[in-house]
Amino acid sequence: MRFLHTADWHIGRRLHGFDLTEEQDYAFQQIETIAQSEHVDGIIIAGDLYDRSAPAEAAVQQLNRMLQQLNLTDKFPIYAISGNHDSNIRLATGTPWFPRTNFYLYTQLEQAFTPIELTDTQIFLLPYFEPFAAQQYFQDESLQHLDQSVAAVIAEMKTHFTPGKTHILVAHFFVNGSAQTDSETQLTVGGLASVPLSLLSDFDYVALGHLHGKDALQAPQARYSGSPVKFSLSEAHQKKGVYLVDTDTQTITFKPLSPLHDVQQLTASFAELTQPEFYQQYQLTDYFGITLTDTKPIPNVLTQLRTIYPRIISLNRAEGFVEQFSYQGEKRQQLQQQDPLDLLSDFYEHIAQEPLTDQQKKWAAAALKIANQEEK
Amino acid sequence: MRFLHTADWHIGRRLHGFDLTEEQDYAFQQIETIAQSEHVDGIIIAGDLYDRSAPAEAAVQQLNRMLQQLNLTDKFPIYAISGNHDSNIRLATGTPWFPRTNFYLYTQLEQAFTPIELTDTQIFLLPYFEPFAAQQYFQDESLQHLDQSVAAVIAEMKTHFTPGKTHILVAHFFVNGSAQTDSETQLTVGGLASVPLSLLSDFDYVALGHLHGKDALQAPQARYSGSPVKFSLSEAHQKKGVYLVDTDTQTITFKPLSPLHDVQQLTASFAELTQPEFYQQYQLTDYFGITLTDTKPIPNVLTQLRTIYPRIISLNRAEGFVEQFSYQGEKRQQLQQQDPLDLLSDFYEHIAQEPLTDQQKKWAAAALKIANQEEK
The missing domain is CATH 1.10.287 (Helix Hairpins)
Structure with missing residues (x-):
């Protein structure tokens, strides 16, 4: 079977004040086109569908439209879970009605133990959960940390494995050794909030969400698809896309998505930045993080640069500015x-x-x- | 056919700071029991399912559970619309999947013109809408007021009437001459925001929402069901319940609901209120609005009364207090x-x-x- 693996849509997210609705729609249309042209048997969305627990009306409308398009219009099965950014309660609205059209959106830990049974495949949907939920489910207060909790969850899942079938896990957590960027929220403050890769070895494919880079985890059978859109300057260098997973040929193929407006980092002097020969090499409607190499003050620097680069998302200096507000404690008193x-x-x-x-x-x-x- | 008509659930509402979750659940269970024992062919909910545009998670969970119970567990068809308290965008979540189990929740004006076709009945679901939506739909800027807009809507609906069928309208607006209480939000500030009863005369039954009293409108074929729970002191005297509408026998029957804790108004002196012979005649866990007939100050009067009446929702004096903050303008300067x-x-x-x-x-x-x- 062939699945499209995506995650971390974060519908409703803004980029330093800029609305990303159009960027999200543009990425979505490409995801839909890939799903159609590749004739996938289902679309996996591994959590963080929304950016916020209580999304704005515009975000609700946008996600509803996307899910309706994929499932009701295009007739793709959807296998989705809630992530740490979603309210698992709000996201559960309507979910008991969805499976009639093969749309599975699981938001509660207890749902993870009833796999979705396809001809030759079992899909386990494990929504984002906190150790407390595992303590409750297993009636075991020793499950204090995420690694212990996921170990218990996976042991329980394995009791539902049908031998000979392909086993897919969809999950939203941090796997040990993955590479984070600035834009993923820490799942917990302190604590052993990550999962060893070895725990996941009995699945044929683990479709992960949470980290926004497609290369965050280097493992043969477990991947973060990454987000379809760049959500911060720290993601400027990432190539965004989705994974195509073919369980028959056992191949995983990355399918890139083009951004409507890219996110780029420029480091240059004000003089360079304002020279046509320099800026004409860029798509000026992109989002730019600019680092000035100048040391002298430049009056109205942001206003001046915005006449050339209308979507500046950050502006700082190569020298000095980063330490600008680092005075602390005793020094402040002095x-x-x-x-x-x-x-x-x-x-x-x-x-x-x-x-x-x-x-x-x-x-x-x-x-x-x-x-x-x-x-x- | 037999329908149960209810409206104005206002899930998430609080009564002067008191959580109404249990009251709502208690009323819901009675509604479910009536639907079952009367073998109704469907449940009509005429708007204001939620109390707020962005309901809290607890409210979302409660309403989701209720709708799931009625439609998926009990297998009742549901015919529902959004009211002025609902976000029609948020409430639309999942709605395209619901009709497969005969759950119709309409939130957009344009849906009102596709009636739900039953064997011998057409049900028109008209969600709460503003004249602006009618202007857009009809491409007619002359639709400035609600009466004009509803007239246009109903004229259009009639073009979809199948002769010989029973025609039911579900709507959420203020009908001229109805009796309001304190707890319904004004639909618009100024403007002709009410609908003449005569506009509704071609329907065999009009199931209305918005006003919270079952007797708000005295008309043979149009009713406000009222809310299942009392939401303010101004509703203290109302008998809450649902209507059973039998389109074969053309009968409308009121089915009362008992409150878990009633809302009552007491007017008495402090001395009376604190006498056992007085207060023992009441269910002291009820919600009380208390009007003191005393004129002298009483230290810690609220604290003292709460030892007897734990759910006091308002306390005032028969004399004087209403004018307490009425100093205005010049007088203020003096x-x-x-x-x-x-x-x-x-x-x-x-x-x-x-x-x-x-x-x-x-x-x-x-x-x-x-x-x-x-x-x-």
Whole structure:
């Protein structure tokens, strides 16, 4: 059988304030086209369908439309689970009616132990869950951590294995040794919140969600499909797409998706960035994270750059700015007692890598005087 | 055919801070029992399934459970619409899958023109809509008010009438001459936001939602079922229930529901309210709105009364308190210039109907002095 494996749609997500609705729709249309042209037997969505527990109406409308299109119009079976970003309660709305058209969206741990039985395949849908849910289900308070909980879950699943069938697991968790980016939420604070790959070895394929890069896990039979769209600058270098999994030929093929607007990182000086020879090599409607190599102040730098790059999602300096707000603790107390003009001089020097000129000092002193008068 | 007509469930609603989950479940179980014992051919829910556009997870879980029970477990057809309290977008989740088990939940105006065809009956489900939606649908900007919009909608519906069949309309709006209570939200601010009864005369039965009293509209073939639970003190006198509509015998029968805890209004003095002979005649776990006939101050009156009546939802005085915050405009300006002690004396006299005693004046003066010192 052939399955399309995708995950982490995060419908409703914004990219530094920019609406991603069109990007998501554009990626969705490509996923639909791949599913059609590859004649897949089902579409796997491994969690985080929504970006938020209580998605906005527009996001609800968008996801509803997508799922309806794939299942009711295109007649694809769907095998989906809730992720850590979804409200498993809200996402459960309507789910008891869905299996009549081969749409399985599981949101509760206890559903994971009833595989979906296809001719030659068993699909186990394991929604995102917390160890507490496993404690409840197994009546076992020793299940304190995710690795213990998943071990118990998988042991129980195996008792439902039909020998000779292909066994697929759909899950949403962090597998040990995977590579994270900035844009995935930590599943738990502290604790053993990751799952050893060895636990998953009895499945013929493990379709994972949670990490947004397709290469986050290097394993022969377990993959993160990654998200269909780039959700942060840390994903700028990732190639987005879906996996095609053929259980007969035992092949896994990556199918890339093109972005409507890409996310890119540029590191250059203001002079370079504003030269046509430089910027004409880029698709200027893309989302840009810009790192300036300049050290001197540039008035209205963001406004100026936006006339060329309308979708700037971050702007910082190669030197200094990252440490800008790192003053802490005792140092802060000392700072509060310093003369404002000294503080300004230090700050300027820290950022611009050169001292204030005498003229600049005079301006600053005059401005401080006015500010002090206004306070009184 | 026999239908059970209910509406205005408002799942997620609170009564002056009290959770109504159990009251709602208790009413629901009775509705289910009536549907079963009367062998109804379907259950009509005429809007406001939820109380809020973005209901809490607990409310989502409760409504999902109820609808699943009625449709998937009990196998009742359901004919439902969104009301003004529902988000028609969120409530639409899953709806394209529901008709396979005869569950029709319509949320968009355009769905109203495809009646559900039963052997001898056509059911038209008209979700709550704003005139703007009618303008869009009919491409007619002259539809500025609800009466005009509903007239256009019903004219269009009639073109779909099959002669000889029974015609049922399910709708959620305010019909001219109906009796409102405090707890229904005004559908629009200003404007002709009500529908003349005459517009509805071609239907054999109009199952209405929006008003919470079963007697809000006195008409032979159009009824508000009212809500299954009392949602405010202004509904204290209402008998809650559902209508059984038999289209063969052309009878409409009211089936009452008992409250788990009733809502009651008590008007009495503090002395009466705290006498066992008085309060023992009541179910003290009910929700009480209490109007005190006393004029003198009673220290910790709410705390004292709650030891007897734990679910007090409002407490006021028969005299004076309603005008308490009615100072306006110029009077307010005068007040700002008055001496605080004079203000206090006036206020006390206004509420307690007698002047401050000399001892009370001394206490007040001392307290004011301390307050003034702390301000400096």
